Amino acid sequence: MIVVTDLSHDRDGVATLKNINLSIERGGVTALIGPNGAGKSTLLSLMSRLLPIQRGTIMVDDLQIGRCPNDVLARKLAILPQSNDTAPLLTVRELVSFGRYPYHKGRPDQRDREKVEEAIVALGLQPLAERRLDSLSGGQRQRAQVAMTFAQDTDYVLLDEPLNNLDIAASRSLMAVLQELARNHDRTIVIVLHDINYAAAYADRIVAMKDGQIVASGSPDEVLTETLLWTVFETNPKVHRIGAKVMVQV
Amino acid sequence: MLHKRLCVLALLLLCVCVAGYLLLGSRGNWGFVLSFRGNKLVALLLVAVSVSTATVLFQTVTQNHILTPAIMGFDALYLLILSVSVFVLGAQQFVHLSETGRFLLNTTLMMGAALMLFGTLLGRARSDLFRMILTGIIFAGLFRSITGFIQRMIDPNDYVVVQFSSFARFSRINLPLLAIAAALTFAGCFAAWRMRHRLDVLALGSDAATNLGVNPREGMFQVLFVVSVLVSVSTALVGPLAFLGLLVVSVARQITPTETHGLLLPSAALVCAITLVGGQLVLEHLLNLNTPLIVVVDMIGGLVFLGLLLRRKRR
Ligand SMILES: Nc1ncnc2c1ncn2[C@@H]1O[C@H](COP(=O)(O)OP(=O)(O)O)[C@@H](O)[C@H]1O
Ligand SMILES: [Mg+2]
Numbered sequence A: 001m002i003v004v005t006d007l008s009h010d011r012d013g014v015a016t017l018k019n020i021n022l023s024i025e026r027g028g029v030t031a032l033i034g035p036n037g038a039g040k041s042t043l044l045s046l047m048s049r050l051l052p053i054q055r056g057t058i059m060v061d062d063l064q065i066g067r068c069p070n071d072v073l074a075r076k077l078a079i080l081p082q083s084n085d086t087a088p089l090l091t092v093r094e095l096v097s098f099g100r101y102p103y104h105k106g107r108p109d110q111r112d113r114e115k116v117e118e119a120i121v122a123l124g125l126q127p128l129a130e131r132r133l134d135s136l137s138g139g140q141r142q143r144a145q146v147a148m149t150f151a152q153d154t155d156y157v158l159l160d161e162p163l164n165n166l167d168i169a170a171s172r173s174l175m176a177v178l179q180e181l182a183r184n185h186d187r188t189i190v191i192v193l194h195d196i197n198y199a200a201a202y203a204d205r206i207v208a209m210k211d212g213q214i215v216a217s218g219s220p221d222e223v224l225t226e227t228l229l230w231t232v233f234e235t236n237p238k239v240h241r242i243g244a245k246v247m248v249q250v
Numbered sequence B: 001m002l003h004k005r006l007c008v009l010a011l012l013l014l015c016v017c018v019a020g021y022l023l024l025g026s027r028g029n030w031g032f033v034l035s036f037r038g039n040k041l042v043a044l045l046l047v048a049v050s051v052s053t054a055t056v057l058f059q060t061v062t063q064n065h066i067l068t069p070a071i072m073g074f075d076a077l078y079l080l081i082l083s084v085s086v087f088v089l090g091a092q093q094f095v096h097l098s099e100t101g102r103f104l105l106n107t108t109l110m111m112g113a114a115l116m117l118f119g120t121l122l123g124r125a126r127s128d129l130f131r132m133i134l135t136g137i138i139f140a141g142l143f144r145s146i147t148g149f150i151q152r153m154i155d156p157n158d159y160v161v162v163q164f165s166s167f168a169r170f171s172r173i174n175l176p177l178l179a180i181a182a183a184l185t186f187a188g189c190f191a192a193w194r195m196r197h198r199l200d201v202l203a204l205g206s207d208a209a210t211n212l213g214v215n216p217r218e219g220m221f222q223v224l225f226v227v228s229v230l231v232s233v234s235t236a237l238v239g240p241l242a243f244l245g246l247l248v249v250s251v252a253r254q255i256t257p258t259e260t261h262g263l264l265l266p267s268a269a270l271v272c273a274i275t276l277v278g279g280q281l282v283l284e285h286l287l288n289l290n291t292p293l294i295v296v297v298d299m300i301g302g303l304v305f306l307g308l309l310l311r312r313k314r315r
Helices: A040-047 A070-074 A092-098 A110-122 A138-151 A168-185 A196-202 A226-233 B002-023 B030-062 B070-096 B099-123 B129-153 B156-165 B175-194 B196-202 B206-211 B216-238 B244-255 B261-286 B293-311
Strands: A002-011 A014-024 A028-033 A055-060 A077-080 A156-160 A188-192 A205-210 A213-218 A239-242 A245-248
Touching: A002 A040, A014 A040, A014 A205, A014 A213, A028 A040, A028 A168, A028 A196, A040 A055, A040 A077, A040 A156, A040 A188, A070 A077, A077 A138, A077 B206, A092 A110, A092 A138, A110 A138, A138 A156, A138 A168, A156 A168, A168 A188, A168 A196, A196 A245, A205 A226, A213 A226, B002 B030, B002 B261, B030 B175, B030 B196, B030 B216, B030 B244, B030 B261, B070 B099, B070 B129, B070 B156, B070 B216, B070 B244, B099 B129, B099 B175, B099 B216, B175 B196, B175 B216, B175 B261, B196 B206, B196 B216, B196 B261, B206 B216, B244 B261, B244 B293, B261 B293
Parallel strands: A028 A188, A028 A205, A077 A156, A156 A188
Antiparallel strands: A002 A014, A002 A055, A205 A213, A239 A245
């Protein structure tokens, strides 16, 4: 379980997060939604020690972020940051192999190689495995990044807008992979999504943020109402309900 | 596999260069010729390994392939320290310091200054390549103008000493000095080699490194420390080597296009050693020229730097 307590954060003197309290249960897909600048990336960066915590605490199971050793956390939690233009000269397989670094520290064994293959297959990257990253499209590169996170084999996976650059087929298959990971492998996925319909379709929980605060959290059915969308995004699309499914008309 | 074979090939080529350098055109007393040339050869090899390793490490932490410590103001810093030493001590004192003493003084001063320089360069502007280049250039300009100012105040007779030491020279170096330089170079390269897997991760950038459990600040500090040891030793030993590192590492990246430091470090060192020993062999024994090798290397290196800068598409 990830427990965030009294978390506040300033960036350049501007309050970006204001006293956040949040707990994310183990298992399942949690989607973080909210307008640009709401503080979603900041929250994810703090959870994954990419930014130092200023006030408040974050616990991931029994590990306190900022206090626990870096490499221990790397086997517990993985982050895919919003913009990543890592080493363009690597091949897809080399990049994915880095996901195993927290385990082997430079000396991969058979099991590490198997995990890498598994990740490549899971994201359908077999035909691209030997290609260099700078020869791929944005979406393919994104998939390679996700595969690296997959190979890292952590209980918690945080992804910041991984659907950027992905077409509908790639988006759906990535979400399906994440859902499967959560359901059958007891992983906890926290994902920032821009398209609310993806959140509605694939997330078990939705957390809505605005101006550095949490406005609502709960199942998609509870959270996605016309009133809430107006409060959070200041726009008023129609929300359709088909049985338990929610769809936002765009 | 292919890379390993290339490295073996390069090693052979280096052996040929070394043998040629030691033996070609030597007449007379063998013992004397070998000890004289052997001494120079060791200096060439030490400089080769430290310059190439320092450049690879620097490029890894700055995450780009066109910067070297020398370009980022380190050479200017060397000249500044040189002028200040001569100014403060006077040329008489400076020359009378034992060679070893001068070397240790230079190395220590430069290591401290290098740490501060690189620390400043990488502190803030690291994410922005052009801002970093600009900062480096401005620092270099600043150092040069202070150097110019000090040189005007130096006695013209003393100035000759500064001028003489301003170009890299592979002349005969006394043995104790060579031993100290070898020990420091070995320590630096050993540290770099031990870090090679962590360097692979650091090259991915600080967020990705953090995600993989590598602390980027800690890693960067260690790398910069090793870099300042290596560049200080090689510069104090022979003088400034502006574009050498850039040239050889670019060539090494062409020959072994890999991001794996376990391969890149040895391949860059080999290319650098071949360039220096082979170059010296050609200049000294085949063409019988007295031009310092570094003049030729700098010219080619400068062109490569321009080429890289203009052609730079990615990142
Ligand atoms: N690198 C940065 N430096 C300073 N301020 C930043 C930086 N990144 C984001 N911010 C500010 O922090 C606030 C929250 O940004 P962010 O967490 O990226 O929002 P979101 O991911 O929800 O779009 C914004 O007001 C933004 O201007
Ligand atoms: Mg964001």
